[in-house]
Amino acid sequence: MYTIIPETAEDTHEVEALYDTCFAPGRTALSSYRLRDGVASVAGLSQVARDADGILGGAIRYWPVLVGGAPCLLLGPVAVHPTRQSEGLGRALIEESLRFAEPLGWHRVMLVGDAPYYTRFGFAPLKDVEMPPPTNPDRVLGRALTQGAWDGVTGAVTRWQD
Numbered sequence: 001m002y003t004i005i006p007e008t009a010e011d012t013h014e015v016e017a018l019y020d021t022c023f024a025p026g027r028t029a030l031s032s033y034r035l036r037d038g039v040a041s042v043a044g045l046s047q048v049a050r051d052a053d054g055i056l057g058g059a060i061r062y063w064p065v066l067v068g069g070a071p072c073l074l075l076g077p078v079a080v081h082p083t084r085q086s087e088g089l090g091r092a093l094i095e096e097s098l099r100f101a102e103p104l105g106w107h108r109v110m111l112v113g114d115a116p117y118y119t120r121f122g123f124a125p126l127k128d129v130e131m132p133p134p135t136n137p138d139r140v141l142g143r144a145l146t147q148g149a150w151d152g153v154t155g156a157v158t159r160w161q162d
Helices: 009-022 025-029 031-036 089-104 115-121
Strands: 002-006 047-051 056-067 070-080 108-112 140-144 155-159
Touching: 002 089, 009 025, 009 047, 009 056, 009 070, 031 056, 031 070, 031 155, 047 089, 056 089, 056 108, 070 089, 089 115, 115 140
Parallel strands: 070 108
Antiparallel strands: 002 047, 047 056, 056 070, 056 155, 108 140
C-alpha cells in the first residue's frame, strides 16, 4: 500500500537519488533537462509515493514548457525504485497525477518515452512537435487533457517563460 502525495522541498534529495538509481548517469544531459533548467516543477502535480513506513517507492515530476508558443506539461521523469517495480506504482503515479492537471488549468501533456508503455495512458505520437536535439522523434508523445487540446498545436518545444 502506497500513499501518493505532492512532492515537497524536503523530498528533493531523496527523489534525485531515486532518479540516479533508475536512470543512466548521463540523464541530465538529455534535451528535456535543458527545458527544465532553472524552471520550477509544477506544484501539486509532481508527486511521490511512499509505503506505510514512509519509504520512497516512486516519484513523478511535471514541468511547464511551450509547444509552438502554447502552454503544455512535460511529464518526466517518472521512476519506481527497482525493488518496487511491477507493483503498479508507475501506473498509479501517472494516473493519480494526471487527474489533477486539468483542474489546475492544463490542457495538454507531453513526454519523451516508450510508446508501448505510455499508450496505455492515452498518449500518442506527436508527429508535428519538435523536441530539441538529440531526441528520437518517435519517442515524443502527447495526450489531450481536454477535447481537442492538441488541435493546431505544432512546432518547437521551448522553455517556459514566466
